[in-house]
Amino acid sequence: QQQVKQSPQSLIVQKGGISIINCAYENTAFDYFPWYQQFPGKGPALLIAIRPDVSEKKEGRFTISFNKSAKQFSLHIMDSQPGDSATYFCAASRVGGFKTIFGAGTRLFVKA
Amino acid sequence: DGGITQSPKYLFRKEGQNVTLSCEQNLNHDAMYWYRQDPGQGLRLIYYSQIVNDFQKGDIAEGYSVSREKKESFPLTVTSAQKNPTAFYLCASSSLAGGNNEQFFGPGTRLTVL
Numbered sequence: 001q002q003q004v005k006q007s008p009q010s011l012i013v014q015k016g017g018i019s020i021i022n023c024a025y026e027n028t029a030f031d032y033f034p035w036y037q038q039f040p041g042k043g044p045a046l047l048i049a050i051r052p053d054v055s056e057k058k059e060g061r062f063t064i065s066f067n068k069s070a071k072q073f074s075l076h077i078m079d080s081q082p083g084d085s086a087t088y089f090c091a092a093s094r095v096g097g098f099k100t101i102f103g104a105g106t107r108l109f110v111k112a
Numbered sequence: 113d114g115g116i117t118q119s120p121k122y123l124f125r126k127e128g129q130n131v132t133l134s135c136e137q138n139l140n141h142d143a144m145y146w147y148r149q150d151p152g153q154g155l156r157l158i159y160y161s162q163i164v165n166d167f168q169k170g171d172i173a174e175g176y177s178v179s180r181e182k183k184e185s186f187p188l189t190v191t192s193a194q195k196n197p198t199a200f201y202l203c204a205s206s207s208l209a210g211g212n213n214e215q216f217f218g219p220g221t222r223l224t225v226l
Contacts, residue, residue: 008189009152031125034212034214036217037205041123041215041219041220042219042220043116043204043218043219043220044202044215044216044217046214046215046216049212049214079226089154091214095211095213097213098134098160098162098206099144099157100157100213100215102147102156103154104152104153104154105152107156107200
């Protein structure tokens with residue numbers, strides 16, 4: 001199966017709170033898991049990515065947690081800010097491969 | 113500045129017309145991609161190309177055509193055979209070196225069929 005399932009579809013968080021977005025995949029051949037951030041009217045941009053040889057990767061306020069046995073990974077945004085309001089896509093691909101499978105996206109709104 | 117440009121930003125088409133969306137990159141990337149974005153459906157792959165003069169169908173290629181005559185350019189034609197073409201179209205590119213396949217996206221073209 002090539003799908004990547006993403007939840008929730010939308011999320012509202014108070015300023016300073018933690019935003020959590022979850023994704024699950026089925027194809028165990030995937031070995032590269034990026035998250036993309038998209039602002040309205042713009043193209044997505046890579047936010048952070050992880051490979052399955054580590055269980056967590058942190059860059060500033062953004063953290064990916066990875067559970068290889070459960071085939072799940074999640075994005076945590078600490079101290080969420082109104083400027084984080086965007087659509088977030090998880091994705092999966094094979095290192096060296098050409099196709100990336102995207103989740104359906106999560107629209108995050110951070111209330112000031 | 114290095115990046116991907118798409119034109120036009122907005123495009124209106126009458127039913128039965130073919131339209132071509134432009135995508136140009138100056139990142140010296142080998143691979144280029146076209147995605148369609150609809151609300152709540154994420155990004156769906158239309159076509160991709162790994163090298164000049166070669167391209168492969170993605171998951172939703174019906175009603176679309178592409179060409180890759182130059183490394184920098186990967187135009188997408190939306191034909192009259194595409195039954196529901198109104199969508200946001202994104203072009204992307206990636207380097208085949210390094211292996212991670214990070215995709216760099218253009219700003220998109222919003223196509224509306226009148």
